[in-house]
Amino acid sequence: MVNRSEIIIEAKDLAYQYTGEEEASSPALSGVNISVHRGEYIALIGPNGSGKTTLLKLFNALLVPTNGEVRVEGISTFDEENILSIRRHCGMIFQNPDNQLVATTVEEDIAFGLENLTLPSAEIQKRVGQVSSVLGLQDLLQQAPHMLSGGEKQRVAIAGVLAMQPGCILMDEPTAMLDPAGRNDVLQTVQHLNSEQGLAVVHVTHFPEEAVMADRVVVLEDGRLVAQGSPKEILGNTSLLHGLGLQSTAAVELASLLRQDGFDLPEGIITNRELVNSICSLEQTD
Amino acid sequence: MFIGTDRLTHTYMPGTPYAKKALDNVSFEIKQGGFALVIGRSGSGKSTLIQHLNGLLKPTSGRVFFDGHDLGQKGNELLKIRRKIGLVFQMPEELFFSETIFDEIAFAPRNLGLEETEVQTRVIEALEEVGMEAEQFIDRHPFQLSAGQKRMVALAAVLSLRPEVLILDEPTAGLDHSGQKILFKLLASLNKKKNMTFIICTHHLDQVAALADQVLVLQEGRLVMDGFPQKIFGRRSQLIKMGLSPPVTAEIMADLAERGLDVRSDIFNLEDARAEINRLRRHRVK
């Protein structure tokens, strides 16, 4: 069992200023305190330029803080000697599926990170076998990565991260480039890994529908953490979201318009199903 | 015929074992001032199709028309024609090559041989159109931007050409809600006031569906549907079977209809959904 009180990533009083950024302009991140717990699913949302990608990069030591500290499984990201081990504990998936696959076959791609760990080849074989069966990639192992659909490419990238047996996966808009089927594919995969294997997830997204499945939604604005809570708390708070120039799910937005029109809809509607059920039960009791 | 194709077929790497027929006998027409969406699963041929529409790819067979010209027949004139057809690629930020955002956006107008003062006016105007404050951004390096900001700069770089036709490949990927709103408001106004023609490939129909007057559906390189949005999105089960998803408001309305409520489901935005649900209630009260 995963111990959900255990902390995997801890960031304290975190600030980051890109060099070359004008003195006057505010830092990309400032004063951010956040911990990621084992097995937790966090959705990270916020306007363009609010610091989401920067925060992920600080989490896996692609950047080091200008102020404050990040610890991953207890290791500080300032500790250069342990950078590889930090990246193994928390791997990153990017937006564009085409930029992260490097090898000539899917199998080699999944094994790529493992080769760098200088594991015995029997262990590599075993892990590639395991993750490809978890992710349903068995039949694609000999394919060239560029021949796959976008959703398949993202699953291969996830498999490569998963083979490192991380405690946490960081995903920066992993579905932005995918068609609806590919998107479902990736979302279901990640949900499965989170619920069945206790993998912690930090998922940056501009789709409010994707935040519904999180345990906790964290909101950034202009480099600061301005709100966090359950999906019902955050997605249900349209005044918070609208104030940031964001929108909630279609169900929340429509429910709030209908309440203005006098429909007596209960609070806490965030999915289409909840909205449809509530409207239908109103119609029946009319 | 304003812009369109006649029996267009495109095969990548013809005559090799890797030959791939990406477009198969595709014929359609888009009227001047039209607003067309091209939808289809990943790999269905969308990007291949739009690269023909501005002459970047040459047909294997068939023809591409623009404003009375056959693009395949044009040698030297092709460049001049292409200036009237702006194309924003799927991952435009990967193609940035200038040292500053100013130069990136100024590149095309300078290429037209415009005076530097006119170039400057156009750059500032284009940035304003995409909702970015010129002063804050013009001197920065294009890579020093967040993902969403890069998208907007790429769009500004094409708008500065003042094209007659604007083709956008997945323009909303990575944009936050207010960025999407700015984008669609801008497209709607260019379409209405300047009669600019739009062709947009997208998986995310929620906001753009209401602007469109034509939808083209590609499946494995073949054009399988072409018609008004109401008609195309009305074929819900067919689209879902193809791995595509209708706009979310249409989904909610269809779910309500399925539960026995007397509502239309060809509804593509929140305000129309709100009105339709209200109509139902008023109807009952009477």
Ligand SMILES: Nc1ncnc2c1ncn2[C@@H]1O[C@H](COP(=O)(O)OP(=O)(O)OP(=O)(O)O)[C@@H](O)[C@H]1O
């Ligand atoms: N390499 C860089 N150099 C200088 N400034 C940068 C760099 N990368 C990002 N920035 C700036 O830092 C801030 C935060 O950027 P970041 O990429 O973290 O935002 P984001 O929340 O991921 O946005 P998006 O939703 O658009 O991807 C922005 O103001 C951006 O312009």
Ligand SMILES: Nc1ncnc2c1ncn2[C@@H]1O[C@H](COP(=O)(O)OP(=O)(O)O)[C@@H](O)[C@H]1O
């Ligand atoms: N440069 C290329 N070389 C070879 N095949 C390609 C190339 N670009 C695209 N294809 C193939 O052509 C088909 C259509 O691709 P594309 O037009 O990119 O589809 P979409 O934009 O709808 O995802 C796919 O099977 C793809 O693999």
Ligand SMILES: [Mg+2]
């Ligand atoms: Mg980002």
Ligand SMILES: [Mg+2]
């Ligand atoms: Mg494409």
